[in-house]
Amino acid sequence: MLNWDNMFATRSTRMRASEIRELLKLLDRPDIISFAGGIPDPGLFPDKEFKQAYADIFDSAAVNSALQYSVSEGYKPLREWLVKQMADLGIPCELDNVFIVSGSQQGLDYLGKLFLSPNDTALVTWPTYLGALQAFNAYEPSYDQLTPGGNRTPDSYREAASQKGGKVKFAYLSADFSNPTGETVDREGREKVLDLAEELDIAVIEDAAYQSLRYDGDPIPPILALEIARKGHINNTRTIYCGSFSKTLAPGLRVGFIVANAPVIRKLVLMKQAADLHSSTINQMAISEVAERGFDAQVAKIRAAYSHRRNCMLAALEKYMPAGTSWTKPEGGMFIWVTLPKGMDGAELLAKSLESAKVAFVPGKAFFADGSGANTFRVSFSCANEKMIEEGISRLGKLIASEIG
Template sequence: MLNWDHIFATRSSRMRASEIRELLKLLERPDIISFAGGIPDPALFPDEAFKAAYADIFSSDQAAAALQYSVSEGYKPLRDWLKGEMAKIGIPCTADNIFITSGSQQALDYLGKLFLSPKDTALVGWPTYLGALQAFNAYEPNYDQLTLGNRTPESYRAAAENLGGEVKFAYLSADFANPTGETVDLDGRRRLLKLADELDIAIIEDAAYQSLRYDGEAIPPILALEIAKKGSIENTRTIYSGSFSKTLAPGLRVGFVVAAMPVIRKLVLMKQAADLHSSTINQMAVAHVATRHFDQQVAKIRAAYSARRDAMLKALEKYMPAGTTWTRPEGGMFIWVTLPVGMDGAELLARSIETEKVAFVPGQAFFADRSGANTLRLSFSCANEAVIDEGIKRLGRLVSGAMAVAA
């Protein structure tokens, strides 16, 4: 067999299979209770609305345009609708400040390509979204832990220079983050803006879950805070990345970026070189459904996911042994569990699949340095309350047994 390794670019050595995508295969096993995939419940998709949308497109004079090449920036009516939605959350902008991507994952890939040269540093959470690490890894960066406490800009700068590069951006999900479910408070967002100004770096604000708030007071997006401070989106360094995957449907692969025009222009050039434009007909369908049903759809999924979150928190309190802790998210799809030091989430998963038939994601995958072995991520989005109770009961039994053996 031909040995390709010496032909592949060096960046290919940093490409890894998604541990989560592999775990999604377990969803096909009827005997497994899965808290692994951070995916929306297909039973909640607005399928009838999309059926009507595609029918309307094909029964109108839009049919030819829907099947034709289109502009790289994205379908204008969809960007116009997004402009109105952005204004509602404190992000006044024009349609030209909005760029449509093939899911927000493509946005992360493009932004990694745009900012990272080999050996540059990206500031990320410890833990952070695995998909972001996968997207950035191809551009051969280093990672440093983004903290919003007492670390100085000079320490970040010096650490990056010692590794042969510069700090280029800070990446985070400020609302109900994947994997922890945690939210950055208002003071933390302001501290991040101050840090970015002092380092002269970009901020990538991953807002994939922002619409999924179930309780608590909404906090302005980082980009909104920066616009309020600096007067215009054209004066900002925050790049807001959003998606319809968690609210409408992930299979259509429609995401978007909101940013100052110098960033948008570069992203458009990347799009032209990569795939020309996102699916025209899918953008049209999303625009059709969003303009007619978005608020109703979001209200429906909030009610469903909120009940499931409550059920999982209740079950964790009931079944998990002393010595374990977990987050209490105000929204999103995830709860982050920390096990006693010395326990290994990957080993626990292997035993769980074999004995208790419960799947989850070991937390180590979400750490750039592969630490966090004693953590795991649970998703409550695709299980009803009864299944959640039974699954957490089994998981608690497994953790209790593992702790007893360790003792």
């Protein structure tokens, strides 16, 4: 028998199956009410618009370019559209600052590869996006806790990284309606992250996958916008903005983007040339057409739908959750984060819930780089209707109450 473990690179030991991807399989079970998958509602996809966009591409001379190899930087009209969108967010940039990736997950993988040597430290929030941890893990880093708005000293981070045999390389965070908690970092917290990054001389990776999905409150400038305001030009900044069309237009087309200073973009382009040459040209063209024709209308549609579902879930949690539990109240995004009484375990609760209550959610421990957070879990409202939310949260509340005793 071949012993593959002796042949695999050491980094392979850091690869773990995604609990979320496994739980998505439950969506096919009609007896399960699932709040597990943090995925967009397919009923809200602009399918007619995409059908027209692909038809137009195939009916034009552009079809030859659509089916051909293309430049690694990405489809120029889409990047030009993104330059205008970024300007509206307070991020003036040029074409050389915009890079198309095959979903923002590929962008996170590239950034891990670009910055992390074995034993270097990545600063991440506790909890943080599971996909980011999976992307970074392949490059064998250590992790330390990033607390936006906190008072931890730069020297303490440096010392901890040195003890682990490397340097602090970047701070990663989702500042708006984060996955998994739904929480938003306020302006002061964003400014403090920039201050810390300046002191440590590290990059800031701003995951903006949910930025368009604000339902309440006033928008807060992206971290990159705040840094440009400090430094005058994007090419003087250390913040790397990662965006996506997956939550607004269509996740299956796998089109994301990175906006950053030109030297970083040039390095990322070299990585793409070595990895997959370029993202799907025809998909970029279709995204460009649909975005140009009606991005704002599409965002307004999904905001209205998701905002209503969030309100329904918050009301159901208030109605059915027993004393001793608490949850976040997000201003946008797709997620609510529930904290159970100390001593309870979200993974054990899930096993019982799938057996008796027939409700799925994601245990929180997987989102913590240090393995803590056992008494937490994430629920998503994006694909649930009012009836599902009312019934599912009611069942879950009864199960938790019975466990508390």
